[in-house]
Amino acid sequence: MHLAIQAVILGLLTGGVYALMASGLTLAFGIMRVINVAQGAMIVAGAFASYTLFTDFHVDPFVSILVMTPVAFAAGVILQVVFLRPLRSDEREDLSLLVTWAIALGFEGVLSYVYQTTYRATLPGYVNRSLTVLGYRISVVRLAAFGVSCLILAVLYVTLHRTRFGRAIRATVQNPMSANLLGVDAQRVSAYGFGISVATATAAGAVFGMVEPFNPGSHYDLISRLLTIVVLGGLGSLGGAVVAALFMGVAEAVLAAEISPTWSSLTFFVILIAVLLFRPQGLLGTAERGAL
């Protein structure tokens, strides 16, 4: 029992980070029907950037998020304008998968060229510290990673629900044509939305680099988990993604602790298939266009 609860705690903390990673993915899909397969590669790129900032310039990984996200936002806007905007809208959902896959390969290529394929980890001084609460050990880094993820998700939530720009995004997600008629500039919303998505990926990467070792090829593993999470939560649904991420984090950790770590990574896919059998639109998704 003690082991199971310990696993649940670990799973929730990991799930929070997954939620941050998946939020950008589901947001980009909601706004422009684009599946960003490069999300995993962008997370890994964020992890490498924060690794370099930490090892060469001694910037704390949590502080580096503040530096990296504006750069990532700009990069995301440029990527959207150059590679995604030219796609015809009726083919965008299909072709975006391939285009972003190519972008992912490009990221992987550049990262392997610069950093080679050895595994790295960002290891600030407090990385091995842990708290003991009621007999359960909680790693400080994982707790902080969870906290930062929640904070960024909260900022995202407030942006979406309390600002004019957020309202434009939500309008575009719900009905792009009506939003356009009411004066929302869909092109601009798409570009900025993709920028936000890349920025969250980078921020998640900085956090990810402290809790897991990574190399340029890590993005395959990440993206397969994240895609499962967003499909499970319902594509385009932010709340669904958060719930699904926490659920998956816990399921994986508990299975790893109770049964066997070699089989736990299959949990994601087995749950995905089970859900699709009974509810093809995902847990919280709608059959029609998603609502954030």
Added chain:
Amino acid sequence: MRTLGAGGLARGLGFTACLLAFPFLFPEHWVVNIGIFTVMYMVLATSWNILGGFAGYLSLGHAAFFGLGAYAEAIAFEHIGIGSGYRPFAVLPLIGIGVAVLAVPIAWVALRVRAATFAIVTISLLFIVQQLAFNLHSLTNGAQGLSMPIPPFSVSTYELPFYLAMVGVWAAAVLASWYVATGKIGLMLFAIRDDEERARGVGVRVTFAKMVAFVLSAGLAGMAGGIFAYYEGFIYPQFAIDPLVTIGAVLMAFLGGRGTIWGPTLGALILVPTQQYLAFSQGASQLYLIAYAAVFLTIMLIMPRGIIPSVADFVVARRPKNGAPRSGEPATPVTGVPS
């Protein structure tokens, strides 16, 4: 309704004759080696196209079936003892059928969803099969992989049997594509690609048609995987079930023209030798990845419909006929299958 014009027949036979003559004209080992991989990707792209091109269901898990075929061949040697020589080739049809049968329940689950979700489910499939290859240790020997026997072929023409077997599977794939595209199933698939709800509404048995396309596509990829395993002599999970194999096949189908019979073959014929050349000249695999990504993005942005449809449009637009589109009007989009 299934007719084969003299032009189509001549094109098919002529190209097959060229493929068959190739290793005799250029018998150097490295040339035939590239030839094997080129024809292998022709099979993968053509088989991917049956589902991805004709039905519009973009599968990103094609390499899973390729890997299943590769493992089936290696397991047949390791655990059943099919022996060496030409016998591993003889079991290929069985491997194809076996992979196709395995694909039936997978298709049934995966085809419940469409478009982006379908693509995601098929990517997951790829990783599931890879994980199984790692974890089913008693069958697959886990990360250490399985080895195949070294066949007693004469050294000077060592690659030839593999090459010819691959050409055989390719011919089967093209014939299957042609059979599907020109028949009733093809019409059903095109209707699904254009508007699945409407197709279902007018009484097309959409699930049946999609399942046939999925299973056919999987079985053909499995046979290519079987030859690949025997030729390589050694397989392990990341090597046999590689996301890059999927993306290669998809890219080639897109380049040549998805939804056409010859497009995927043409795409593979252009890209694989280029890819091998890049791999040789650039050496370092990272630069090769970057070059690959660049080629991919360029194709997607410049010619998203592929060579054959673009050229067909161009020819149609240039040839004024009765009922040809008036100048200023766009040429009628080529529906169906330009070959």
